[in-house]
Amino acid sequence: MAAEFWSAWGANLAITLTPSDDGRLEVYLDREKIFDHKAEGGKYPDLERVRALKQVIKKKMAAVGVR
Numbered sequence: 001m002a003a004e005f006w007s008a009w010g011a012n013l014a015i016t017l018t019p020s021d022d023g024r025l026e027v028y029l030d031r032e033k034i035f036d037h038k039a040e041g042g043k044y045p046d047l048e049r050v051r052a053l054k055q056v057i058k059k060k061m062a063a064v065g066v067r
Contacts, residue, residue, distance in 0.1 A: 001027070001045055001050050001053070002015050002017055004050050004051075004054060005053075005054065005057065008054055008057075008058075009057070009061070009066075012061070012066050013057065013061070023037065023042070024037060024038065025037035025044065027053065029056065029057055029060055030060060034053055034056050034057075035049075035053055
């Protein structure tokens with residue numbers, strides 16, 4: 001997931017992945033949670049879900065003038 005985001009935006013997008021207990025994975029964008037492993041039934045994101053997240057990020061970045 002991080003590699004997909006990095007390849008799309010490079011240094012224009014800050015990404016931090018921090019391992020936690022119980023396989024926790026959450027993704028935040030501008031303090032808004034856009035992905036929660038637990039809330040999505042314990043499923044890790046497949047490529048389709050990662051692409052959907054990229055669209056969310058793209059819209060937010062466009063709103064602030066970053067491409």
